[in-house]
Amino acid sequence: MGRFDKYMLQQLLMLFGFFSLVLALVFWVNRAVGLLDWLMGDGQSASVFLQLSALSLPTILVNLLPISAFGATVYVTNRLSNESELVVVQAAGYSPYRLARPALVFGLVVAVMTAILSHVLVPLSVRELDLRRDEIAQDVTARLLQEGTFVHPAKGITFYVREITPNGELHDIYLSSSLADGERQSFMASRGLLVKEEEAPMLLMFDGMAQVYELESQRLSVTRFESFAYSLAGLMAEVRVPGQSTRATTTTALLARDLSAENLATANSRMNKALQSLAVTLVGFGALIVGGFSRFGLWRQIFLALLLLVIVKSIDNSLEGAIERDPTLWPVTYLSTLLGVVLGYLLLWKAAHPRLRGTRGAGGELP
Template sequence: MLSQLLVLFGFFSLVLVSIYWINRAVRLFDRLVGDGQSAMVFLEFTALTLPNVIRIVLPMAVFAASVYVTNRLSNESELVVMQATGFSPWRLARPVVYYGLIVGVMMTALTHFLVPASLYQMQNREAEIAENVTARLLSEGTFLHPADGVTFFIRQITPDGTLEDVFLSDRRKPDSAQTFTATRAYLLNQNDKVKLVMLDGMSQSFTRDGDRLFTTHFDDFSYDITALIRASEDRVRGIHQASSWDMLLHPERVAATSQEQVGRVIVAVHNRFNQAFLCLAAAMIGFSTLLLGGFSRFGVWRQIVAALVLLVVIKLIEGLSADAVETAPEMWPLVYAPSVAGIAMAVLMLAWAGRSRRARTALPEAAA
């Protein structure tokens, strides 16, 4: 049974990760390619999002595999046979517990190591790309938007670095707009400033005050575009990028660095531990809920719906407990309330299944 659970878990994980990953990749593609990034940058960013995607889908995959395997064993009457040979619900649940613990170890590695490292690396790469003038502006035949209200276009870039047929529109000020066109242009770095030197062009300035348009032809003109390129800033390491060790030992320092409340830091670090227990709870709920129904020609769809409802209840408990701990960090044990509640529900259902089985066994003996 354990091998079946792991095989189906791998299948559902692959399907769910593919769906979520493709969705993230499409949005990344629009953003990165729209900013003039290469395909290698796109592949790098999609790879860095993979650990977090796996973390999101892992509880769903562990629950789906548990429900599928239990449902198949029930339909093929294997559960009935095992119970008839003397296997109690607690004995049947043993491989499910092992399965939940194995997935919990995987989740622990993700939440404490892989996800924070990948998110921090992505943050650094985003900062590097934001500071890269060539990546943001030097793209042929594409209308780029390096800042809100700014449009930049280059028809062609020659091998010697000349920008041909340049168009620059600056509409950042609500009461005025400037448009520059030039036959040729060059990018010049001088005194920590980036300037666009345009040759043989025209400048158009429009002001809403009186709706006046001023046109100026120039032989050469220098335009400071430093403000269009996001300057290097102190890279703030958020709570999702911080290490669990620092968050446990120095929550105040992590909160100050990430500009977050101490309560949110406490919730985030304990939630990393809680995610592993939630995987165990999801596996046990999927199994124990279906075990209550026994064999039926009409299937176990009611038990499946009940299991989904229990998961919704657990998510509600998770949200309420997180809000309480953010307000009062000393109540951090409440972060584990969802997993404790889920495991308690599964234990109660296993006990009920064992009691129902004993009652059904005692009934024929009494009749005899």
Template sequence: MPRIDRYILTQFLTLFGFFALVLVSVYWINRAVSLFEQLISDGQTALVVLEFTALTLPLVISVVLPIAAFAASAYGTNRLSSESELVAMQSAGMSPWRLARPVLVFGVMVGLMVALLVHSIVPLARARLTDRQAEIAQNVTAQFLRAGSFQYPARGVTLYISEIAPDGRMIYFFLEDARNPREQATYTAAEALLVRTEAGPRLVMMQGMVQSLRRTGEKQNLSVTRFSELTYDLGTLIDPSAARKRDLRAYSTARLLDPDAALLAETGASADKARAEAHERLAKPFQAPVAAMLGFAMLLLGGFSRFGVWRQVLWAVGALIVVQFLATAAENQVAADASRWPLIYVSPLVGAAICVAVLWLAARPRRLRGGASGGAPA
């Protein structure tokens, strides 16, 4: 690689590292705050919060890198122009197409980073995150077994615990199950224990009673049963419709391109939905070189101005907004109908076309103002 290309590439990579660090920090902190509030309210420890925020980091990085590439190329090109280095390169005979070569290499490098993330690291992180979410979802104590307040784990179910002893015993336990209006049951116990089994969590109540109220027409029958020990299946308190399916993003791209019956059963998604997720991953790395080229090419338009290149910067931002708008619109269309997954590639193709058109305009010889002179005076 020629020295001038290495110089431009080094400048852009340095700026890219700075912008990527700043943007990832902002996005990650914002995500971590919401996760912190949710997990702490569920009774999780700080280590669990740290683990969850770390698992969301690869996804945040994959989203931020194309934006950081655009910011680095736009800022770097502006600095080269303000320090007259870009003018010197053009005066030496380097066309916009030639100047764009190191920028394209820079964009491809960032695109490879994004590809590594979306095809390898993000699926692994999502798989681990899904498993940890399933473990926490099964932790009934963290969900609704809290002392001193009424809990509503499901619609029509009320639960109250007076106190939780250090050894895990729940003192003065109350549970009302009114999901069936015709059969209402109220459980009270002096003590209760949570026991985990292969079939799910079980609640063992001791020294209590069950009050069953049955309604038949206008008649109501109340029966009271006292017990020394009673086992209750806590899995019945969980709404079956709230059961989480495995996330498509936890699977590899190869499996999503050719989904099998097991994958579709675990995720509850269709084959078109799985293929759409795979093609979204395949298209995402192209956003980085497109964003980098937009930030560079737009700033080559127009001549020198004492007021800087703020107008070209606005054009670059506007072009990036158009490309991102097309990407969002395509995602919405694919979400409505997964068979429309080819629309995912419209955004990078339009962005590439804009870059080629802008470089062609920048490479055209500029006409002299006032037209060509008729000849030199004698």
């Protein structure tokens, strides 16, 4: 690889990192708002929020890396053209195909990164994220222990505690439950403790009163107690086995499980995400290099590149929707990527044959 190739590749990688960081922050903030609202409602700590946010990053990155690669390619090519660096290397004998070498290497690097994310890191992060969500759903303690607030950890349950001492003792407890058919239960106690058992947490209440109201007969029963144990098993969410879904399974494990149409469609969709990085890079570079040098800039070529990107991504989204409805159509997964590669090659071919254009650029074409 020549010095110019290394220079251009370095510029592409630097801009790619910048665009990826900016886009990741935008997408992360958008997702973090809903995540933070859910976690704060369940009484979770900031560390849990940071863990779940970190686990969502691979899914965000795998979708934005091709867009970042396209943006970096267009920006770097436009800057090199405006500063006449492309004109100099073309005058030195570099053909459009030769100029495309660093862009091709850059596209392959991004494709490898996207492949690692889509085939391995994203499924693992989704699996861990599902596991953490299940743990949070099972964490009754965090949802109950909120001082001075009436909380509803589950449908039909109302809980209140006035004070929680540093040693974990609860003062002035109120618990209302309408889970039992035909009756409503209410418990009030001056003190209590939340004890974690093997099957489900237990709420131990001391010096209190239990009320049972029968809805049909409208009869109220009151019982005073010195100590009472209430199982919180009814608040426990249904336990799901994490890692069994297709999204949470790595590609090798997915294909080892069976070669059904659904699994083949998923595996090829992940591979297509990686190859699209190469396709959009070639489209972006080819669209700008075909314009030659112009003192007025390459705005028309930039618009052309954006238009071609929209076309490729629109076709890809349409095919993805069709494959979701009918997984047996998975062989057409790569049509949009193949279209992008063909368009990139045709643009390079046109740039290599300037005599075939109807008109010359404002700044003239290199012979």
